[in-house]
Amino acid sequence: MCSDDLSPSLRRHVDGAFARPHILTAVSAFAAGLPAGSRVLDAGAGAAPFRELFGAARCHYTTSDWANSVHPEARVADVVAPIDELPLADGSFDAVLCTEVLEHVEDPPAALRELRRVLVPGGAVLITVPFVGELHEEPYDFFRFTPHSLRSLLLAAGFERVAVDPLGGAFTVGAHLTRNWVTLTGGAGPVARVVAPVLWRLGPVVAALDRFDRRRILTAGYAVRATAAGPAAGRPV
Numbered sequence: 001m002c003s004d005d006l007s008p009s010l011r012r013h014v015d016g017a018f019a020r021p022h023i024l025t026a027v028s029a030f031a032a033g034l035p036a037g038s039r040v041l042d043a044g045a046g047a048a049p050f051r052e053l054f055g056a057a058r059c060h061y062t063t064s065d066w067a068n069s070v071h072p073e074a075r076v077a078d079v080v081a082p083i084d085e086l087p088l089a090d091g092s093f094d095a096v097l098c099t100e101v102l103e104h105v106e107d108p109p110a111a112l113r114e115l116r117r118v119l120v121p122g123g124a125v126l127i128t129v130p131f132v133g134e135l136h137e138e139p140y141d142f143f144r145f146t147p148h149s150l151r152s153l154l155l156a157a158g159f160e161r162v163a164v165d166p167l168g169g170a171f172t173v174g175a176h177l178t179r180n181w182v183t184l185t186g187g188a189g190p191v192a193r194v195v196a197p198v199l200w201r202l203g204p205v206v207a208a209l210d211r212f213d214r215r216r217i218l219t220a221g222y223a224v225r226a227t228a229a230g231p232a233a234g235r236p237v
Contacts, residue, residue, distance in 0.1 A: 006052075013049040018175045018207050019220035022167035023099060023128050024050075026223040030097065030126040031057040038094040043083050043115060044101030046071035054097075062093070070137050084110040091120045099128045100221075104140045112157035119228040125159065130221040131166075132173045134184055150224050159226035167221040169213030171206050176220060179203030 006014070014020045027050045034040065036058040042048055045063035054061040065074030066082045074080070081087055083098075084107055096115050105111045115125060129145045145153075147164040154162045181187060182196040 010049055010052060013047075017220075018172045018179070018203065019130070019133075019167045022172070022220070023223065026126060026128065026165070026167075026225075027097065027099065028053055030095070030124070030225070031059070034059055034095055034124070039092065040095045040097060041088075041093045041115075041118060043086075043096055043098040044069075044104075045074070045077055045097075047073045048077075050097065050099070059095075068140065084114045086114055086118055088118045090117055091123075092118045094120055094123050096123070096125045098125065100130065102127060102129050102145070103143045104137055106142055108143060108153060109157060112153055112159075116158040116228050121228055121230055123228040125154075125224075125226050125228070127154075127224040127226075128167065128221060129224075131219050133176075133220065134180075145222065147222060150222060154224065154226045158229050160229045162224065162226040165223050165225075166216040166219035167223055168207075168219055169210045169216045170218040171209040171213055172220045173218055174209075175203045175205075175207035178206050 010024075014024050031050070031053040034054075034057055038057075038059045040054050040059045040061050042050070042054075042061065042063045045065050046069060048063050051061060051063075062079065063077040064079035064081060064083070064086060065071065065077040067075060067080055069075075079086060079088065083101065083105060096119055098115060102108050102111065119125065127150075129150070131144055131146070133144075135141050150164050151162045177184065178199050179202070181199050182192050187196070
């Protein structure tokens with residue numbers, strides 16, 4: 001989907017953090033690659049900012065979230081339940097999207113096994129997680145993940161063909177730190193009032209330098225694509 005085609009609400013969401021354009025790219029490609037009519041679960045959907053991408057792909061889109069979410073929209077999700085205890089039948093979906101959720105789950109292996117359970121064999125999952133980022137949605141902020149831990153966790157949960165890609169490089173991280181200096185540090189007073197607007201404008205300039213980062217070993221987060229392996233161990237629902 002071209003950026004010009006985004007709704008105002010999705011554009012505002014994407015513009016809210018420097019990692020989000022990278023997340024948008026990953027989710028757009030994921031949605032575009034699904035066959036029409038695919039049943040998609042957006043697990044931990046919150047305000048469901050990416051809903052329109054799956055509508056454009058002509059998918060059957062379902063949201064889930066839990067009652068303790070900071071997003072008011074979570075209380076009116078299609079399914080209100082913890083991500084590791086979804087009241088859904090085995091193999092209910094052809095694809096699962098799970099963006100910026102896994103760090104908030106106390107038992108990530110259990111959550112991943114549950115996402116595998118509700119997928120048909122061969123179903124696709126896209127997961128994004130932060131790597132460098134401030135504490136948020138406390139007290140429900142438990143983990144940060146490396147590419148190696150993500151591969152290990154997904155393979156153990158019954159996924160295969162796991163591919164992990166960074167969400168930007170070191171300059172994406174630097175742009176976030178630059179723009180949000182006052183919020184991140186609790187800076188206040190006349191110096192902060194003068195410096196903060198300057199740093200805010202510098203953020204996009206710093207992010208543009210990401211093209212010079214070839215290693216991508218310091219990143220804002222990761223996007224993980226994987227496929228559900230053979231039959232998952234079911235559980236009563």
